[in-house]
Amino acid sequence: MILDAKIPAGPLAEKWDKHKFEMKLVNPANRRKYKIIVVGTGLAGGAAAASLAEQGYNVEAFTYNDSSRRAHSIAAQGGINAAKNYPNDGDSIYRLFYDTIKGGDFRAREANVYRLAQVSNNIIDQCVAQGVPFAREYGGLLDNRSFGGAQVSRTFYARGQTGQQLLLGAYSALCRQVGLGTVKMHTRKELEDIVIINDQCRGIITRDLVSGKIESHSADVVILATGGYGNVFYLSTNALACNVTATYKAYKKGAGFANPCFTQIHPTCIPVAGDHQSKLTLMSESLRNDGRIWVPKSRDDKRPPNQIPEEERDYYLERKYPSFGNLSPRDISSRAAKEACDDGRGVAASGYGVYLDFADAIKRLGKDKIEERYGNLFEMYERITNDDPYTTPMMIYPASHYTMGGIWVDYNLMSTIKGLYVGGEANFSDHGANRLGASALMQGLSDGYFVLPSTIPHYLASNGPFEKVDTSHPEFKKAEGEVQDKMNKIMSIKGTKTPSQLHKELGNVMWEYCGMARNEAGLKKALELIPQIREEFWKNVNVPGESNDLNVALERASRTADFLEFAEVMVYDALERDESCGSHFRTEHQYPDGEAMRNDEEYAHVAVWEHNGVGKKPIRHKEELNYENVKFAVRSYK
Amino acid sequence: MKLTLMIWRQECCKKDGKMEKYFLDNVEEEMSFLEMLDVLNERLILEGKDPIAFDHDCREGICGACSLVINGVPHGHHKGTTTCQLHMRKFKDGDTIYVEPFRNKAFPVIKDLVVDRTAYDRIMNSGGFVSINTGNPKDANSLPISKINADLAMDAAACIGCGACASSCPNGSAMLFVAAKVSQFALLPQGQPERTKRALAMVRTMDEEGFGNCTNMYECEAACPKNISVRFIARLNREYIRARLSEEKKI
Known part of the structure; x- marks a missing residue:
């Protein structure tokens, strides 16, 4: 696989303009032919x-x-x-x-x-x-x-x-x-x-x-x-x-x-309410302009939020990152929330939630101003949770975004x-x-x-112009046949699990082992589990009805089948990138204060995967990243 | 809670549909209405039966894909809420809930609760835009717009194109949908050059698609999940009359 990024030569600020000028054009009369x-x-x-x-x-x-x-x-x-x-x-x-x-x-x-x-x-x-x-x-x-x-x-x-x-x-x-x-x-x-x-x-x-x-x-x-x-x-x-x-x-x-x-993983989403949950709802990051994130200082503090006095609250983002505070980047804020909850100080019924509190902003700016800025978000929150964020803090937790x-x-x-x-x-x-x-x-x-x-x-x-190709070409017929075979195969299994059940099993493995924090042992475990779910899918999925009809179960099954193959590529990538950087946090690589530790010597590159057959390890290629204008620095938001 | 569900099942637009009865136990009040239907569908799939088809996507009340007439009201009784944001805590143990597709001549049923709403896209194709090509427009701040008008335009632009207005209207009118788009552009300087043409074209297409006329029943406003005001319909009427008059002047 050849990875030529084709980055134009010249100073950074002139590359795009120069490139635009150097690119060839198509005559207006010829454009409709393409x-x-x-x-x-x-x-x-x-x-x-x-x-x-x-x-x-x-x-x-x-x-x-x-x-x-x-x-x-x-x-x-x-x-x-x-x-x-x-x-x-x-x-x-x-x-x-x-x-x-x-x-x-x-x-x-x-x-x-x-x-x-x-x-x-x-x-x-x-x-x-x-x-x-x-x-x-x-x-x-x-x-x-x-x-x-x-x-x-x-x-x-x-x-x-x-x-x-x-x-x-x-x-x-x-x-x-x-x-x-x-x-x-x-x-x-x-x-x-x-x-x-x-x-x-x-x-x-x-x-x-x-x-x-x-x-x-x-x-x-x-x-x-x-x-x-x-x-x-x-x-x-x-x-x-x-x-x-x-x-x-x-x-x-x-x-x-x-x-x-x-x-x-986005830090501000509404926490999971139960097994029936079909999706998670984001609460915009803009809320962190005025909302303050906190958890109780003590693990056993089960009091309602407005009964917890100021000095017994831990505004952990403001404490750890005083310059950026509640507006620290997403990966950092998400990990900090996870850390607080893993420490047993999480709120919400499940213990996986933190408060996003608007009391101070409402006191400072008035309810009207807050309503003008975030009214629709507050309404959405109220509908989903039955809590009124104007009077009680929101509860949030990170989610895939x-x-x-x-x-x-x-x-x-x-x-x-x-x-x-x-x-x-x-x-x-x-x-x-x-x-x-x-x-x-x-x-x-x-x-x-x-x-x-x-x-x-x-x-x-x-x-161009290219050789005319129409849909009667054998390659189109072959691809159509393969797609039809996939649909027929899914329809023929008639097993005992729904496509959503199998998708959820995959999701649990990915969240557990390839989510907010990853490590070698967990990723290797995921590489064992994913093929098992995939195998079960192809033996035991149940899609009723016909394939030549609007079939919602078939749509779900077909998408899940591809996730079940793709997930492995994702895990291989997480495993082979043996450093922490941004959203990719390998617990083996962190500073004593828990911040991500990059390894620029070995991993300042894009990892590009080439398919090598389903169930086989794909081939890893590299596009080296050359920084001509920016110097590597420890990413600090303190 | 335990529920009895009466749900519209219809194989396709060419066959007749009918209400079918389902019983559902263990419905939790934290569930959204669609999650409740997911639970039913999971059961149907395991029983080897065809799951109920319904449109949905973002489940955050913004994409406009979800529809459903719940107990006779598009998106259900909870005001200003899409079906996906309607939660089961709004219902009681033992309730019987009637679920039907959006009803309008211009929205033919595709299957079960799924209807074809492309008529709205065709109305948009006829004039719901400002004709400007991608290119080098002038600096954004070289065109100051009064905050009042910008806010009002935003109120109109909040429409999610779900079709509840046309589904709730006794006349099957799509006036609120058309009014929202026409008003957004009529309120902004960017919309002025095509103001006349837009109002005429969108209303004409609305009529051609088979939507009815407005007789000020206000059912659309009551059903609108984004609380879009019928005052925009008054504005559309004014825009339309103005357009007709100025159009005639040319002749």
Whole structure:
């Protein structure tokens, strides 16, 4: 596997502009001759589909939802970062770049991150021009707030539903193109495989979720913007349908999978209530602007929170990280919560919860101000828990939220498969070992609006026009057959366990051994357990009904089958990365105070995995990370 | 708690559906309504029966995928709440709960509780946008917008496109949905150039899709999980009249 990141030469700040100028263009009259398939219609996919169609390409977009507006980008709450420096508090493109590199614990590519910081400002301009109703001050200008891992206020927001508003912006741009007939939209169709002809990705296989029909679609370029794999833990803040199938199928067809063990555990989610739990709900990181996190100082303190006096509370983030306090980065805050709960000082019925308290903020700012900032989040919390956060502290606990790992891509966002591009959470590119808050929306839109629409024309101009390929090609028929066989096999088992039960068993193993803290023995244990669950799946799963029908159990089973193979790759990655960095915390590697200890000598690289057969250890490749502008430093938020 | 569930089962749009009865024990009050249905579905799968199909995804009340008419009310009786955020503590031991798909001529049933809401997308395709290509727009702060208008636009933009409004309306009207989008852009300077065209196009498409007209019953506002106000319908009416008048002036 050749890993050429194709980072343009020249000074960091000039790379992207220079590259944009040097890239080849496609004549406007020739653009409609090229067909581009976009899988996923979230921020990255929706924005890319709309932007490429605006340029004149022939675009087809796919989503498994009933509408492109349902993509899970919609659930992002808190905000989107940009280096506008409107508050004049010392922000700059370089600072956003540096914060992101540091936040990612020095495991991200410099050039990509710098481009992200540069483009961040265009994103805000673009979204405002689309009519996205960002929060404003009385003077009519845009308001900002702060997020974890930053000491400036650079986060733009639309109440507690920024993701929704940005997604609806991209969705409306996409609607416009669908209305103009330049984008063909396919809803309720799930990607089941990609098709490679002459070493080039030339199309996809989908399953129509209503009719069960397996269909082929050919193209000149395929973009995967299919999100992350956080549901490998079963319980996560992801939507229920989020899955790894698209990226895993690309991996099986030869795309390198980068840093799969970098999975973000978000510190502020509503704790698990019982066995029936189907998902976990995030409470936006923005709440940490005004909420204070604490647990009782004493292990046996079972008093209700408002009866515990100030001096008997441990505001552990403020104590351990005085400069960043409650706005310490996600990985650090999550581990600190786990530490407090493992120490027996956790709250909630299960003992796995900590308080997020707004009493001081309400006293300082008044209830109205807090309601204006977080009203919808407080309401959501009240609905789920039946507690009123205006009068009693919220209870929160970390949960799987985002995956920094993903398909390896070069600077142009092309995978190791020619013609297969990957954007948004589905790629690995910008966040290193930990993503900072309000950066996911930024990356999704950067890839979708600005990067892919610039780099794909260059690919087409340099390599096209391509030999015509249609869906009667034997490779399409072969792939269709394989997908149909998989469905038939699942349908034929008629065992005694439901797909969800088996998914949950996998999730428990992953959370226990490959979750917030990992060690060699546990990871090796996971490598024994995962194949057992997988084997049981293929012997004992029960999917009633027919495959040529809307079959919710079959959808779940098919996704679970892929998680059961992918999970092993993730564990191998965690095992072989014998250091702690960002979200990847190996208990063997920590400083005496419990902070993550990196090993830059041996692990300042991207680990890229090449498929080598199911159940076999994949092959590990490396892309060395060369830091020309930033110096390695111990990541301190004290 | 123990519940009796009367659930709409329908193989596909071409076949007739009917209510089927299910009994469920051990429902916990912390469960969401959809988690309660998950429990029932797990049991059905183990019995080798076809699980109940229903739309859902984020389960955080924001994607708009979940639907269901619960005891006659879209998203159930708990005001300002999507089905996925409705919790079982709102029900009592021994209750009988009726669960049906969203009902509207423009939302044909696909299977069981799943309906086709692409009519809303087609309304959006006809004008629910500001025509601006990705490129180099001017600096975001070069266009100050009064906070009052920005906040009001945000109130309208909070619509999740679930279809509860059209499902609750006795006339099957989608006015609240259309009003929310038309109002968001009418309130913002970015929406001005296409203000007339948008109002006309979206209302026309709404009619073509088979949605009814508004007669001010306000059922939509009562059912809306995002509490979108019917005042936006008044604004839509004004936008529409204004558009019709200015359109006629051109002739």
